[in-house]
Amino acid sequence: MSEHGMLEHGGRVRAAAQRYGIPESDWLDLSTGINPNGWPVPVVPQAIWQRLPQDDDELNAAAQSYYGTSRLLAVAGSQAAIQALPRLRAPARVAVVAPSYAEHASAWLRHGHQVMPMSAAEILDSGDSVHVAVIVNPNNPSGRLFHRDELVSLHQRLTARGGWLIVDEAFMDATPEHSLASVSPQPGLIVLRSIGKFFGLAGARVGFVLAEQKLLHALAVLLGPWPIAAPSRHVTMLALRDRVWQQQNRQALAQAAQRLSALLGQHGFSPAGGCALFQWVCRADAGSVHRQLAQRGILTRLFEQPHSVRFGLPRDDAQWLRLATALNEVRR
Amino acid sequence: MSEHGMLEHGGRVRAAAQRYGIPESDWLDLSTGINPNGWPVPVVPQAIWQRLPQDDDELNAAAQSYYGTSRLLAVAGSQAAIQALPRLRAPARVAVVAPSYAEHASAWLRHGHQVMPMSAAEILDSGDSVHVAVIVNPNNPSGRLFHRDELVSLHQRLTARGGWLIVDEAFMDATPEHSLASVSPQPGLIVLRSIGKFFGLAGARVGFVLAEQKLLHALAVLLGPWPIAAPSRHVTMLALRDRVWQQQNRQALAQAAQRLSALLGQHGFSPAGGCALFQWVCRADAGSVHRQLAQRGILTRLFEQPHSVRFGLPRDDAQWLRLATALNEVRR
Numbered sequence: 001m002s003e004h005g006m007l008e009h010g011g012r013v014r015a016a017a018q019r020y021g022i023p024e025s026d027w028l029d030l031s032t033g034i035n036p037n038g039w040p041v042p043v044v045p046q047a048i049w050q051r052l053p054q055d056d057d058e059l060n061a062a063a064q065s066y067y068g069t070s071r072l073l074a075v076a077g078s079q080a081a082i083q084a085l086p087r088l089r090a091p092a093r094v095a096v097v098a099p100s101y102a103e104h105a106s107a108w109l110r111h112g113h114q115v116m117p118m119s120a121a122e123i124l125d126s127g128d129s130v131h132v133a134v135i136v137n138p139n140n141p142s143g144r145l146f147h148r149d150e151l152v153s154l155h156q157r158l159t160a161r162g163g164w165l166i167v168d169e170a171f172m173d174a175t176p177e178h179s180l181a182s183v184s185p186q187p188g189l190i191v192l193r194s195i196g197k198f199f200g201l202a203g204a205r206v207g208f209v210l211a212e213q214k215l216l217h218a219l220a221v222l223l224g225p226w227p228i229a230a231p232s233r234h235v236t237m238l239a240l241r242d243r244v245w246q247q248q249n250r251q252a253l254a255q256a257a258q259r260l261s262a263l264l265g266q267h268g269f270s271p272a273g274g275c276a277l278f279q280w281v282c283r284a285d286a287g288s289v290h291r292q293l294a295q296r297g298i299l300t301r302l303f304e305q306p307h308s309v310r311f312g313l314p315r316d317d318a319q320w321l322r323l324a325t326a327l328n329e330v331r332r
Numbered sequence: 333m334s335e336h337g338m339l340e341h342g343g344r345v346r347a348a349a350q351r352y353g354i355p356e357s358d359w360l361d362l363s364t365g366i367n368p369n370g371w372p373v374p375v376v377p378q379a380i381w382q383r384l385p386q387d388d389d390e391l392n393a394a395a396q397s398y399y400g401t402s403r404l405l406a407v408a409g410s411q412a413a414i415q416a417l418p419r420l421r422a423p424a425r426v427a428v429v430a431p432s433y434a435e436h437a438s439a440w441l442r443h444g445h446q447v448m449p450m451s452a453a454e455i456l457d458s459g460d461s462v463h464v465a466v467i468v469n470p471n472n473p474s475g476r477l478f479h480r481d482e483l484v485s486l487h488q489r490l491t492a493r494g495g496w497l498i499v500d501e502a503f504m505d506a507t508p509e510h511s512l513a514s515v516s517p518q519p520g521l522i523v524l525r526s527i528g529k530f531f532g533l534a535g536a537r538v539g540f541v542l543a544e545q546k547l548l549h550a551l552a553v554l555l556g557p558w559p560i561a562a563p564s565r566h567v568t569m570l571a572l573r574d575r576v577w578q579q580q581n582r583q584a585l586a587q588a589a590q591r592l593s594a595l596l597g598q599h600g601f602s603p604a605g606g607c608a609l610f611q612w613v614c615r616a617d618a619g620s621v622h623r624q625l626a627q628r629g630i631l632t633r634l635f636e637q638p639h640s641v642r643f644g645l646p647r648d649d650a651q652w653l654r655l656a657t658a659l660n661e662v663r664r
Contacts, residue, residue: 011386038382043375049567050370052534054343076408076559083556103557202384203562224415225435227408229561230535235381 013299022297028319029312031301033140033171033277035253036315038200039239044231053230059237063208066240067193071185073216074236076227078170078192078207079103084222085166085190086111088215092131097123099305100136101168108134124150127157136168137178141280141303141310143273145178152183159188166190170207173198173246174253174276184210197277198249199239204232253277256313259320264311267327272308282308289330296326345631354629360651361644363633365472365503365609367585368647370532371571376563385562391569395540398572399525403517405548406568408559410502410524410539411435416554417498417522418443420547424463429455431637432468433500440466456482459489468500469510473612473635473642475605483512491520498522502539505530505578506585506608516542529609530581531571536564585609588645591652596643599659604640614640621662628658 012031017024063072075081086094086108096105098117105115118126124146126133133154137146146167155165169191172179180191191210196202206228209219239245253276260279261271269289271279283289286307290300293309301310314320344363349356395404407413418426418440428437430449437447450458456478458465465486469478478499487497501523504511512523523542528534538560541551571577585608592611593603601621603611615621618639622632625641633642646652 011384011388014388032384034382038378041376041378041381044373044563046370046373049373049535050366050532052343052364052528053537056343056346076561079556079558196384200382203381205385205558205561224411226411226537229408229537229564231376231563232561 016294016299020294020297026297028298028314028322030314030323031299031310032202032312033197033310034202034312035198035200035249035277036313036319037249037252039242039245041201041235042238044234048230048234051230053226053228053233057233057237059233059240062237062240067179067181067208067210069181069184069210071211071213071216073209073211073220074228074233075207075209075219075223077196077205078168078194078209079205080223080227081190081192081207081209081219082168083107084219085164086113087222088218089113089132089164093129094132094134095123095126095130096134097136097139099141099303100134101140101170104134104136104166104168108132120144120146124154127154127163128161130158130163131161132164132166133158134166134168136170138171138175138275140171141278141301141308143271143275143278143280145175145275148178148180148183151180155186155189159186162188164188164190166192168192170194171197171275171277174250181210185212187212190215195236195239198253199236201235201239204235205229206232206236250276253313260311260313263320263324263327267324267330268332269309269327271311277313279311280308281311282306285332289332292330293326296329298323298326348626348631352626352629358629360630360646360654362646362655363631363642364534364644365529365642366534366644367530367532367581367609368645368651369581369584371574371577373533373567374570376566380562380566383562385558385560385565389565389569391565391572394569394572399511399513399540399542401513401516401542403543403545403548405541405543405552406560406565407539407541407551407555409528409537410500410526410541411537412555412559413522413524413539413541413551414500415439416551417496418445419554420550421445421464421496425461426464426466427455427458427462428466429468429471431473431635432466433472433502436466436468436498436500440464452476452478456486459486459495460493462490462495463493464496464498465490466498466500468502470503470507470607472503473610473633473640475603475607475610475612477507477510477607480510480512480515484515487518487521491518494520496520496522498524500524502526503529503607503609506582513542517544519544522547527568527571530585531568533567533571536567537561538564538568582608585645592643592645595652595656595659599656599662600664601659603643609645611643612640613643614638617664621664624662625658628661630655630658 091112094108094113194207257276269281272282273280286309290302423444426440426445427450526539589608601613604614605612618641622634
């Protein structure tokens with residue numbers, strides 16, 4: 001495996017390297033949902049490193065065109081928005097789909113809100129009982145896809161009472177037809193997007209908030225000037241404009257997702273769900289599967305509730321072969 | 333002038349271009365205090381764009397060595413720390429040196445603190461009457477340098493009562509012998525550093541907070557994971573290690589500062605102060621001087637209180653000649 005692959009999520013790989021006594025450079029890291037063949041970054045001109053980032057550069061126009069909406073704010077990764085949104089409301093009852101990306105619940109709890117973890121079915125029915133509903137779509141790690149009409153209906157009930165629907169679409173780029181971006185802006189609708197996963201640019205720390213202008217303004221004031229590095233703005237602008245690469249990668253990722261699902265199924269690990277960028281395997285012996293793969297230098301992401309393993313996509317033929325070989329050896 | 337130079341502070345240059353009817357590409361931008369010959373950035377490997385930023389990369393070690401202190405936190409520009417520090421104290425009486433970088437007072441006011449603007453002499457004597465003192469050293473735009481023993485004495489009086497001394501050393505890299513970095517960490521001492529000015533990497537959005545571990549931990553929790561782009565971490569790490577470039581640039585900037593001070597003096601604009609990266613000219617007709625230079629496509633920074641003009645450094649012989657020619661034409 002290339003050095004490139006080894007670095008993808010260094011912290012976890014480093015810990016695994018120590019735990020399993022396998023050098024960092026020997027790992028196949030499938031623990032992230034990041035596109036292993038990310039958008040190819042060109043050289044960034046020196047002038048862009050030198051100047052302060054410019055809010056009036058071409059990033060906003062590129063993003064408006066890509067997302068198909070006129071109102072958005074670039075932020076330092078959707079994480080920045082996840083942390084800031086709870087500061088824009090008085091203490092509220094907040095439904096968060098569970099299990100899901102843990103930073104959502106954590107951020108609302110930290111700012112004194114009441115957080116109610118809910119299943120997908122429960123949260124779709126929460127519109128009359130909570131102030132804020134937070135949904136990840138497609139969800140992580142389950143891959144569960146919420147349909148637009150379900151979310152539009154939930155949003156209508158929330159917004160009628162001054163509430164918010166927050167939809168984190170970090171993994172949506174491969175299936176834009178399911179995004180709420182095109183119905184944004186609307187009062188009380190907040191859509192989060194990221195260039196980390198589909199574009200494979202997690203290091204750039206760029207995300208977008210799609211919402212009403214009033215909310216975007218409040219968020220921008222809270223986040224302050226120059227939150228995004230100028231080279232990150234430049235690279236994101238170019239990636240969002242590269243429609244040929246996007247089209248090719250939507251197809252390539254859809255094929256890779258089918259291939260991963262089929263491979264797992266062949267070895268008795270049929271996924272309970274998934275999306276273009278990962279597959280989710282629920283099993284009582286998830287810990288054992290995760291450990292046996294790790295003993296072979298393959299890092300997956302282990303979840304405890306429910307017991308499950310998330311598999312990201314291999315990058316190339318050598319990685320596919322290595323995964324297939326290891327799956328064949330795992331004892332169940 | 334190169335396109336490179338034109339881009340350095342695009343927002344202000346853009347506004348000036350419209351106001352004075354001079355194309356953006358024709359401006360000589362002296363409105364920033366950024367080193368016009370910044371650290372030469374190499375190509376950043378694709379893998380660094382792809383992975384999430386790693387807290388355990390080599391940036392901290394490089395920064396500890398460069399600043400000569402063991403306790404520091406990398407932040408998304410010192411602006412991120414300026415915005416966050418007021419959230420770590422209950423409402424307090426805060427002395428801020430004035431005039432100075434406006435974001436300090438603004439951030440403390442925004443979070444409900446009582447802000448008391450003070451002259452340099454007043455703030456050095458404020459240790460028994462305020463909870464927090466904020467000093468920019470060397471100050472911007474005055475260039476006034478506070479001496480270490482003055483600041484150590486102020487810090488002792490503040491910290492004896494649980495207070496903080498915050499020293500923003502954004503322009504200190506050319507004169508490290510005046511920095512408080514080497515006496516950090518100490519309770520109640522917070523030193524802010526930046527790689528924007530001396531290294532000419534304002535686009536990277538990287539700064540450092542030097543302080544006690546307890547405060548750094550609280551700040552890190554508040555700022556959340558991955559605030560700095562991975563390419564920015566990588567480039568900063570390399571720049572902080574490049575001792576040859578740093579040594580050459582300290583000398584080159586000291587010479588350029590003398591040259592700028594002398595040039596201004598020759599034309600009847602003797603600076604009232606300055607530092608390695610800018611000179612500060614106080615005059616009742618500052619607005620007229622600023623405007624006449626702008627009519628010649630040279631952008632300086634105009635201040636109203638007191639009436640003054642700040643000049644950044646020209647990049648090369650052509651820019652020096654252009655400035656000299658324009659100064660010769662300015663009517664007083």
